[in-house]
Amino acid sequence: MDIIHSEHTHQESFISKYIFSRDHKMIAKQFMITGFTMGFIGIIMSVLFRLQLGWPGERFWINDLLLGSWANGGVIAPDKYLALVTMHGTIMVFFMLTAGLSGTFSNLLIPLQIGARDMASGFINMLSYWIFFISCIVMLVSLGVEGGAASAGWTIYPPLSALPEAIPGSGLGMTLWLVAMALFITSSLIGSLNYIVTIINLRTKGMTFTRLPLTIWSFLVTAILGVLSFPVLLSAVLLLVFDRSFGTSFYLSDIYIGGQALERFGGSPILFEHLFWFLGHPEVYIVLLPSLGITSEIVSTMSRKPIFGYKFMIGSILAIGGLSFIVWGHHMFVTGMNPFLGAVFTITTLLIAIPSAIKVFNYLTTLWRGNIIFSPAMLFSIGLISTFITGGLTGLILGDATLDINVHDTYFVVGHFHIVMGLSAVFGTFAGVYHWFPKMFGKMMNNTWGQIHFWITIVTAYGVFFPMHFLGLAGVPRRYYTNSTFPMFDDFVNLNEIISIFAIIAFLGQLIFLFNFLYSIFKGKKATQNPWNSNTLEWTTPVKHIHGNWPGEIPEVHRWPYDYNKPGYEEFIPQNIPLKEGEIESSH
Amino acid sequence: MLLLSAFLFILILFLITFFYLKGGDFKEMFKENPDDLKFDEQENRTQGWLFIAFGIGFLLFILFLIFKWGGSILPESGSVHGADVDSLMLITGVIISIVFVITHVLLFFFVFKYAFNKNRKPAFFTHNLKLELLWTALPAMVLVLLISIGLYNWNSIMKPLDDKDDKVLIEIYAKQFDWTARYAGNDGKLGRANIVLINNANFLGIDTTDVVSFDDKIVKNEFHIPVNKPVQFVFRAQDVMHSAYMPHFRAQMNCVPGLKTQFNFTPKYTTQEMRRITKNPDFDYMLLCNKICGMAHFAMKMKIVVESEEDYNKWLAINPTFR
Numbered sequence: 001m002d003i004i005h006s007e008h009t010h011q012e013s014f015i016s017k018y019i020f021s022r023d024h025k026m027i028a029k030q031f032m033i034t035g036f037t038m039g040f041i042g043i044i045m046s047v048l049f050r051l052q053l054g055w056p057g058e059r060f061w062i063n064d065l066l067l068g069s070w071a072n073g074g075v076i077a078p079d080k081y082l083a084l085v086t087m088h089g090t091i092m093v094f095f096m097l098t099a100g101l102s103g104t105f106s107n108l109l110i111p112l113q114i115g116a117r118d119m120a121s122g123f124i125n126m127l128s129y130w131i132f133f134i135s136c137i138v139m140l141v142s143l144g145v146e147g148g149a150a151s152a153g154w155t156i157y158p159p160l161s162a163l164p165e166a167i168p169g170s171g172l173g174m175t176l177w178l179v180a181m182a183l184f185i186t187s188s189l190i191g192s193l194n195y196i197v198t199i200i201n202l203r204t205k206g207m208t209f210t211r212l213p214l215t216i217w218s219f220l221v222t223a224i225l226g227v228l229s230f231p232v233l234l235s236a237v238l239l240l241v242f243d244r245s246f247g248t249s250f251y252l253s254d255i256y257i258g259g260q261a262l263e264r265f266g267g268s269p270i271l272f273e274h275l276f277w278f279l280g281h282p283e284v285y286i287v288l289l290p291s292l293g294i295t296s297e298i299v300s301t302m303s304r305k306p307i308f309g310y311k312f313m314i315g316s317i318l319a320i321g322g323l324s325f326i327v328w329g330h331h332m333f334v335t336g337m338n339p340f341l342g343a344v345f346t347i348t349t350l351l352i353a354i355p356s357a358i359k360v361f362n363y364l365t366t367l368w369r370g371n372i373i374f375s376p377a378m379l380f381s382i383g384l385i386s387t388f389i390t391g392g393l394t395g396l397i398l399g400d401a402t403l404d405i406n407v408h409d410t411y412f413v414v415g416h417f418h419i420v421m422g423l424s425a426v427f428g429t430f431a432g433v434y435h436w437f438p439k440m441f442g443k444m445m446n447n448t449w450g451q452i453h454f455w456i457t458i459v460t461a462y463g464v465f466f467p468m469h470f471l472g473l474a475g476v477p478r479r480y481y482t483n484s485t486f487p488m489f490d491d492f493v494n495l496n497e498i499i500s501i502f503a504i505i506a507f508l509g510q511l512i513f514l515f516n517f518l519y520s521i522f523k524g525k526k527a528t529q530n531p532w533n534s535n536t537l538e539w540t541t542p543v544k545h546i547h548g549n550w551p552g553e554i555p556e557v558h559r560w561p562y563d564y565n566k567p568g569y570e571e572f573i574p575q576n577i578p579l580k581e582g583e584i585e586s587s588h
Numbered sequence: 589m590l591l592l593s594a595f596l597f598i599l600i601l602f603l604i605t606f607f608y609l610k611g612g613d614f615k616e617m618f619k620e621n622p623d624d625l626k627f628d629e630q631e632n633r634t635q636g637w638l639f640i641a642f643g644i645g646f647l648l649f650i651l652f653l654i655f656k657w658g659g660s661i662l663p664e665s666g667s668v669h670g671a672d673v674d675s676l677m678l679i680t681g682v683i684i685s686i687v688f689v690i691t692h693v694l695l696f697f698f699v700f701k702y703a704f705n706k707n708r709k710p711a712f713f714t715h716n717l718k719l720e721l722l723w724t725a726l727p728a729m730v731l732v733l734l735i736s737i738g739l740y741n742w743n744s745i746m747k748p749l750d751d752k753d754d755k756v757l758i759e760i761y762a763k764q765f766d767w768t769a770r771y772a773g774n775d776g777k778l779g780r781a782n783i784v785l786i787n788n789a790n791f792l793g794i795d796t797t798d799v800v801s802f803d804d805k806i807v808k809n810e811f812h813i814p815v816n817k818p819v820q821f822v823f824r825a826q827d828v829m830h831s832a833y834m835p836h837f838r839a840q841m842n843c844v845p846g847l848k849t850q851f852n853f854t855p856k857y858t859t860q861e862m863r864r865i866t867k868n869p870d871f872d873y874m875l876l877c878n879k880i881c882g883m884a885h886f887a888m889k890m891k892i893v894v895e896s897e898e899d900y901n902k903w904l905a906i907n908p909t910f911r
């Protein structure tokens with residue numbers, strides 16, 4: 001590693017520095033830019049279909065402009081509405097919040113915070129990004145093909161996703177979706193392996209597992225979840241490819257469609273659901289855990305106080321990770337599964353409330369008697385605590401088989417998962433960007449605009465998703481092109497408008513972020529080495545990036561990362577500072 | 589659209605206010621020393637107040653939603669087991685609301701109270717086993733309660749009806765994009781079906797050589813069920829997955845090609861009674877599709893009529909048998 005550092009620093013071409021870079025800091029930025037671009041596209045899609053839901057049948061020139069033939073005369077076509085919803089979900093969950101979030105912060109922070117010169121394999125890291133990039137391209141190309149993009153929901157349940165006769169999007173669009181996801185999974189797998197290996201093997205001297213920042217713990221568990229669950233999705237995807245293209249019947253049986261009975265017998269769509277949700281549930285924690293790690297770090301730093309209950313925090317991350325593998329059945333309570341299984345999945349699911357509650361109370365205790373500095377990162381972290389509580393609580397309803405009978409697949413679910421997973425993860429992402437922007441670009445982001453961005457975002461985000469619980473309790477199903485075919489939903493016409501208006505403002509609010517982000521990269525204030533007076537190792541590296549991260553020796557670690565305001569010592573003590581004469585290592 | 593303009597207007601007003609609070613100098617907003625933030629007590633105090641304001645605003649928003657749309661959620665359950673679902677929902681809802689309010693009050697209060705102050709020395713409070721065990725045990729206890737009630741109800745709701753029970757047997761058949769109901773007829777049995785037998789006249793693919801099928805009755809658009817008598821539903825699908833969702837009865841079950849699923853419930857109120865309860869003369873029970881099934885998923889519906897057994901028998905009698 002030392003060799004890389006000394007020899008390569010001065011002889012880099014543009015291509016090896018910015019394009020095929022093997023430097024984890026550059027790869028982090030690549031993931032960020034690509035992931036955010038995808039996220040931006042995904043959010044625009046949500047605004048477009050929210051227009052349709054708020055004002056069904058109304059013509060919007062913006063639809064003509066952006067959607068072309070998908071929206072004849074400014075009104076989105078019903079099947080293209082489903083294509084938009086599907087692509088929005090897929091992009092947000094996988095491209096923005098899996099690759100965009102984990103890819104950015106795992107890459108940036110793992111080597112920097114554990115004290116390593118780079119990832120275990122820079123080459124695999126580069127490969128992981130480029131496979132992801134190709135996957136993005138394939139996914140975007142699928143928007144333009146004959147029949148339209150995949151339209152079977154982000155969960156792509158067969159037979160709808162298997163048969164082009166069932167919906168136009170299940171033609172070439174679905175094929176490309178599957179190809180893109182296979183690539184995506186590959187990228188995610190090799191990336192995760194790299195993270196795990198790096199964390200286990202490349203920790204600097206003294207960086208024991210009980211001195212690891214909670215960010216690293218959450219990235220580690222996230223990567224392990226990914227490695228264990230994504231292969232199952234890959235197999236589900238491959239079997240679906242066989243069913244679609246080679247006439248097998250893994251998921252198909254007794255189907256009559258397009259005027260003929262298919263020669264497919266013996267399979268079951270339920271098999272697909274099991275395989276899908278065996279990934280799908282851990283996936284929501286793959287999305288969420290990194291944000292919780294980021295928040296833990298920021299809440300402690302910005303309260304100028306150690307995180308409360310460090311070991312319980314690690315324990316709860318591990319518990320959430322472990323439990324997430326035995327709860328997938330809560331997505332399938334009404335598939336006709338054996339009621340006994342439903343009972344088992346109810347128990348395992350509700351158990352997750354325990355580690356989640358521990359995390360929340362530990363956050364609250366960390367804030368208690370702190371000295372809170374409201375940087376934009378801190379604001380978003382506080383926002384995350386709020387959304388994590390709100391969304392987590394409604395999970396108690398959905399996880400209970402009895403109650404799920406009536407709210408399954410309604411807008412209650414849409415409200416729940418957007419708040420607990422979507423908002424929390426997005427808030428964590430924003431918190432991370434504001435906090436580590438100085439590390440990434442050597443510049444500061446503007447605080448005032450960061451604050452405005454936060455307040456607009458949290459108000460509108462709750463404005464969009466909180467009312468959806470009411471729709472769900474009235475029985476409004478999700479993935480409906482319009483609610484106007486049922487008189488029983490007429491009371492909600494205005495509410496749907498209000499939700500859509502909040503969504504539009506939410507989107508506009510993100511432009512503030514975009515502007516602040518771009519402006520600060522070029523014209524932001526120069527950052528100091530440790531702008532937040534933080535203890536973790538990344539702030540001991542020079543502001544200007546170099547290969548190998550530290551110009552000299554890698555610092556040795558002597559303490560945990562949360563020595564803020566330790567009585568009798570400095571305001572903050574970075575991890576690389578040895579214990580003073582007579583100082584006892586903080587017990588935790 | 590008027591609403592939209594109003595909101596945008598408020599947004600712009602908000603931005604202008606913020607701008608003035610900042611001294612009204614656009615350039616100023618981009619000039620700042622990163623260190624200023626940390627030690628500016630006023631700045632941090634303002635954010636603390638904003639959280640209090642947000643907390644109050646959030647509460648008002650929820651009250652507004654409850655006041656305006658709380659009455660539009662599903663009315664009292666039209667089925668017997670639905671009462672158990674609703675009471676569990678109520679218990680869970682109350683617990684959730686209490687926890688929601690307590691944690692949010694704590695969150696916003698702490699954030700407000702402990703906003704940066706030059707003279708405060710933060711506590712060095714790393715862990716406390718007793719506290720942490722407390723908030724491990726507390727949720728665990730609440731969960732034991734919720735899980736016990738939940739499972740008790742779940743098992744009783746999902747229990748299949750006895751063969752001997754006096755009941756109505758109905759097959760609900762889903763295809764893109766409509767519903768069909770098939771009644772078992774006098775023999776109480778549904779005739780066999782197979783997809784290879786499907787044609788325009790026989791779109792359920794019923795086996796015409798199966799004697800059991802002869803007295804089956806097929807209805808479209810709406811189906812009737814008698815009040816206070818158990819109804820056993822069997823679900824099938826022709827092409828893709830659908831989901832039979834009868835929200836007023838707290839009933840839902842997926843319809844899966846190649847698989848027969850089932851659900852049963854006992855209607856408690858007739859349509860007429862429900863119209864009185866909801867004070868809505870146009871009220872109707874509905875069967876909706878609740879699993880994405882293609883482009884007209886949003887329009888796949890069937891009316892359900894609950895009536896006295898007498899009326900039900902009369903209605904059934906005028907419907908022809910399959911053969």
Ligand code: HEM
Pocket residue numbers: 043046047050085086088089090092093097152153154155414418421422423426464477478479480503506507
């Ligand atoms: C401005 C922000 C957003 C708005 C207005 C929005 C709105 C919506 C709406 C209305 C639906 C359709 C629900 C349905 O008919 O089933 C939806 C689906 C979905 N959204 Fe979002 N969303 C936003 C951001 C996000 C984020 C950040 C995520 C990340 C997790 C996300 C993930 C999803 C997923 C997974 C689906 C389900 C797609 C499907 O049904 O196949 N959304 N969103």
Ligand SMILES: [Cu+2]
Pocket residue numbers: 280281284327328330331
């Ligand atoms: Cu799940």
Ligand SMILES: [Cu+2]
Pocket residue numbers: 830831877878879880881882884885886888
């Ligand atoms: Cu449907």
